[in-house]
Amino acid sequence: MSEIKKQLFEQLALITQSLASPQRIELLDYLAQAERSVDELSQLTSLSTANTSRHLQILKQNGLVLMRKQGKSRLYKIAGDDVIQLISCLRRTAENHLAEVTRLKQNILPSYIDKEAISSKELLSKMNTCAILLLDVRPLKEFEQGHIKGAVNISPESIEQKINDIPHDKTVVAYCRGPYCAYSYQMVEALRQRGLKALRLEEGFPEWKAAGLPFEINQVV
């Protein structure tokens, strides 16, 4: 094989090597939601600061995340929508070919398994034809850095507190971080117990945004 082709494969392997660590995948999973500092990420993942910093540098070196300095902190974010799509592809492949993933997904939330999830496409068409209340069930910080156009935020901790304010005349669609996130399941479960019509969006916000669908950002004050 040509030398150049070999070198190209080596470059592709740089990307996969960056992704070949559960810790770094977890970091990317958090970064897919919002830009964050080393310290925040270190707390979210329970890795030491030094270790988190090193993992982030490997990701940065291979182009998967970007960094900017802000005051005392350094904020990291996903380098682009293509990276989110790559992780989505990865998830899909794992689900299709690794039996263990299927098993784990069934265990993640046995009581909330919901066959009635709708796709982004279905949501878009429903929004045109009937009254939908779109709920973003993620921490406020993530909502502020981007959410589906028209969505209303109810952070996971405040579900119980705010749930009674939700009007009964609309179909509720809830979404959260993505396929491995429990929040939208919990929300749908809670709404149904109260007799509301509730559906879960299959995709999370990162996939929605990466697909080029309409979203909006609330500037942090």
Next chain:
Amino acid sequence: MSEIKKQLFEQLALITQSLASPQRIELLDYLAQAERSVDELSQLTSLSTANTSRHLQILKQNGLVLMRKQGKSRLYKIAGDDVIQLISCLRRTAENHLAEVTRLKQNILPSYIDKEAISSKELLSKMNTCAILLLDVRPLKEFEQGHIKGAVNISPESIEQKINDIPHDKTVVAYCRGPYCAYSYQMVEALRQRGLKALRLEEGFPEWKAAGLPFEINQVV
């Protein structure tokens, strides 16, 4: 973080770890074109048989390829279209974020750089509106295992020999293995030197098939 989420990330890392070796990416690149035996792959990649076999087993263990026995040989093939899409995503990410890839791609065939490539979408619409001759520029074996519907095969070695038979009244579109493959560039170059109107399809056959676009298979006799 929940234990299950950690385990899910570990499963994702199994896939990326399988892909985290230039040799295995190369093997997958060949397998994306056609089902092949260990021996064939060993010759294509210049790896020893035992080494090739071992790499293939790692890929198989993590669900990226499938194996079947046929007579004395064991034939390996890509496990599914999702794997081809994953590799496409990977390539895209590498091109977007690694400067070295851009540099290498410019070097791969400096004389054949062609801005006039068309996408699969454009090809499909062109096929409805004007007379197109679609050329598959890959070895016959790969063509036989699947090619774009309506395509005619001219194997890379026989370009010079068959090129004068190509009618001048049609627009020629040539495709080959994919973005890192030189054959379609060579074909377009040769056709243009003879004054024919020729375009290159951006995508290779694996991407076309993985996108669910129409293809056909010639059964090997």
Next chain:
DNA sequence: ATATCATTCAATTACTTAATTGAGTAAGGA
């Protein structure tokens, strides 16, 4: 100046990788 946040360094431990060897198996042909 001092506190805060992050990076870097050095050292340790653990794992991965590629390649090789030699034995072993299984299918098919002579």
Next chain:
DNA sequence: TCCTTACTCAATTAAGTAATTGAATGATAT
């Protein structure tokens, strides 16, 4: 039946890479 071909397997090598920690250093804001 035995030989050849095609591949696998298990064990081993050497080299390399990775993950992690704690301490030291560097940068920035108050």
